[in-house]
Amino acid sequence: MTLRRPSLYLIVTAAVLALAVALRILDPSPVARLRLSIFDTYLNLKPREADPAFPVRIVDIDEASLEKVGQWPWPRSELARIVERLAESGARTVAIDLILAEPDRLSPEALAREARIRSELAPIVAELSALPSNDTLLARAMARLPVVLGLAGDASGRREPSPPKARFAIAGDDPRLFVPHFRGAIEPLPVLAGASAGNGAVNWLPAADQIVRQVPLLVAVEDTLVPTLSLEALRTGMGETTAFVRASGGSGVRAFGRETGIETVRVGETVLPTASDGQLWLNFAPHDPRRSISAYRILDGAFEPKDFAGRHILIGASATGLLDLRATPLAASVPGVEVHAQAIEQMLSGAHLVRPAFATGAEVLFLAAVGALVAGLIRRAGPLVAAAIGIAAIVAVAAGSWLAFANAGLLFDPVYPSLAVLAVYLSGSLLSFVRTETDRIRIKRAFGHYLAAPLVEELAADPSRLKLGGETRDVTLLFADVRGFSGLSEGMDAETLIRFVNRIFTPLSETILGHRGTIDKFMGDAVMAFWNAPIPDPAHASNACRAALAMQAEMDRLNREDAAAKAAAGAPHRPVRIGIGLNTGPCCVGNVGSPQRFDYSVLGDAVNVASRIEGTTKIYGVPIVAGERTVREAPAFAFLEIDTAARLRGKERLERLFALLGNETTAASPLFAQLSGHYASLRAALAIGDAAAVSTEQDTCRTLARALTTLPLDGLFTSEPSLIGETDRPRD
Secondary structure: OOOOOOOHHHHHHHHHHHHHHHHHHHOOHHHHHHHHHHHHHHHHHOOOOOOOOOOEEEEEEOHHHHHHHOOOOOOHHHHHHHHHHHHHOOOOEEEEOOOOOOOOOOOHHHHHHHHHOOHHHHHHHHHHHHOOOHHHHHHHHHOOOOEEEEEEEEOOOOOOOOOOOOEEEEEOOOHHHOOOEEOEEEOOOHHHHHHOOEEEEOOOOOOOOOEOOEEEOEEEEOOEEEEEHHHHHHHHHOOOOEEEEEEOOOOOOOOOOOOOOEEEEEEOOEEEEOOOOOEEEOOOOOOOHHHEEEHHHHHHOOOOHHHOOOOEEEEEEOOHHHOOEEEOOOOOOEEHHHHHHHHHHHHHHOOOOEOOOOHHHHHHHHHHHHHHHHHHHHHHOOHHHHHHHHHHHHHHHHHHHHHHHHHHOEOOOOHHHHHHHHHHHHHHHHHHHHHHHHHHHHHHHHHOOOOOHHHHHHHHHOHHHOOOOOEEEEEEEEEEEEOOHHHHHOOOOHHHHHHHHHHHHHHHHHHHHHOOOEEEEEEOOEEEEEEOOOOOOOOHHHHHHHHHHHHHHHHHHHHHHHHHHHHHHOOOOOOOOEEEEEEEEEEEEEEEEOOOOEEEEEEOHHHHHHHHHHHHHHHHOOOEEEEHHHHHHOOOOEEEEEEEEEEOOOOOOEEEEEEEEEOHHHHOOHHHHHHHHHHHHHHHHHHHOOHHHHHHHHHHHHHHHHHHOOOOOHHHHOOOHHHOOOOOOOOO
C-alpha cells in the first residue's frame, strides 16, 4: 500500500499550530507579557473591593512627616515612640517595612564617640554614654506587642541567615525547590531581631515590565526557608507559630510523580493559594487614602487610638526621596508598603486570584483543538464558515475567561490561544487563497481553448462546479463537418490548406463559445462541441440549437465575402457548406487520458449518435439535423420531422430525426405554420403516391422555405419517397 504524501496545506497549518503550542509551553517574555496584560485589564475592570473597616493600616513616613520631624533617617527612638503608641492603641501586630541592619548613628553612644573627639564636649560624654541606645529603646518598645522586622535576601551571599522564628510543616516536595532563592541575607540588628516576633523578607520579584503582580510568601536563603514580611505579619497577628506548606506530592495534590511546585500555604484556618513558586497573585483594590495615616500624627498624638485597635499595622515610607515606590496593574506608582498592606488585606478577606495548575494545559488544548478545527474547516467548508466557528470559539473562551475571573478569581488567558487560532486561520486562508488562485490559473489554462472567456471566468470563480474526476450528466452534442472538403482542398498546398481551415473554424469556434458551448476537439474538417459541461447549463439544448443556426449564418457571411473577393480577382468562387448534427443524452464528462496528458471530453452512446446524425445531413439535403431528445429539450424552435424511424449507421435502435429551420421567432411566425402544414400534406401525398399533389406541395414548400429562412432546404422537398419518411432503406 502506498502512503499519500501530506499536502502543503497540512504541513504548513500543522507547523503553525505546533509553533504556537511550543511558544506557549516555552513561554518567552513576549508571550508572558501578553498574558499578564489581559490579567491587568481584568483587574482594572473589576478590582477587589477594599474592606471599609480597613483591617490593615499604614503608618506612612510621607513628605509631610519628613517636613514635621526632619530628614530621614530619623532616630530610632522616634520609631520606638510610634511602636509604643500603637501598642497602647491595641494594635494586633506591627510590621516595619524597613531594613534596620546598621546601628542608629543618632544613638547617644554614637554621639558620645563623636563628642570625645572635641574637648569642649567632654562634660557631656559621660552623660551620653549612660543613656540607652535608640536601638535598645526600639527593642523595648517592640516587646510590648508582636513586631515583624524586614530582612532582604542578598544575591551576593554576604551573610548567612539566622534561623527564622516561624516554623514550617511541609506536605509533599521540599518548598525550597521552587521558591525564589538567595545566597545570603541582610538582617536586622541582633538586638532588634531578638526582640521581634518575626522577621520577613521584603524582596520583590516584579515581571519583566517591572509591574508587581505577585508577592512571594516564602523565599530560600541558602538552605533556610524564610517567610516574607506579609506572611509573617499575618502569622504573628493571628498568634500562630507554624505555617503549613503543601506542595506537589502532598496530601490531596496530584502530581503523578512530577515536581509541580507549591499549591497552598496555610496559617491557622487561612488558606493561601499560590503559584508553583510560592507567590501570591495580588488582587489589588484601588488606592484609598483612608488606609494610611502620616507618621507625624502618631508622634504628635493627633490620632484616634480606636483606628488601630485590633488591626494589622505596617510602618513604611511613601516619600519620593526614599525610593520605595512600585508599579502595579492599577497604578504607575504606589508605596511598597501599600503592596504589603494589600497582600495582608487579601489574605484576611480570602478574595484571591488563582492561576490553576491546569490552566496552561487547558489553554494549549483549546489552542490545538480549535486551531485544528479551523484549519480543517477552511479546507472542507471554506474560510467564511471557518471564521464563523473560530470567532464563536474565541468569543466563548473570552467570555468564559472573564466570567471565571469575575466570579471565582480564576486566571485563564484567552488572548494568546485566540491569537494563535487567528494565526492558523490566516495561514490556512492564505494557503487556501493561493490554492484557489492556482486552481483558477490551471482552469483557465485547461479550458481557455474550449470555453468562452466569460465561462472560463465563471468556472474559475467557482471551481467546485467542475468535477474533474468525471461524472455523468445530460449534454447536448454538436458535430459540424465541411461538405465536399476533399474537392475543396484539392490542389492546395499545406500552408494554404491550414489558412483555409482556420478561416472557416475560427468564426465557427467563436460562435460555439459565444453560445456557452465547450469545444471538445477538431477532427480535420470537422468540429465537435457540447453543452452543459463543465458549466451547468439548464438551457443546453436551446443554446446548442442557437449555435447551430448562428454557425450556418457565419458560413453564409464567409461565402459572401469569398465570392466578392474572388469576383474582384477574376477567380471562380466555390461556396463552402457545412452539415450539423445535434443530439442530447447522458454522457460521462471529465478528464480523459493519462496523468501526463489528458483532455476534458465526453464519452457515451449519445456522442456516437450525434456523429451519425451529422452524417444524415447529406442524405436528407438539409444543413442541420437534430435527434428527438434535442427537439423535446428545445420545443420552442422551428423543427420539421424528416424521418420517423431512421436506422443510423452502426446502430440497431431506430431514431426520429428533425430538420432545424430556425429559432423561436421563426417557429412563431405564420410562414412556419404554413410550411409545417404543406410539409405534412407533401408527406401524405408521397405516402399515397399522388404525383400531382406531390408536385404542387413541393413547389409550395420550397417557396415558403425560401421566404422563411436562408438555409438551403431544397433537398428536403425531394420527390423521392426513399428520402422522405421511409425507413426500409439503408442509411450507410
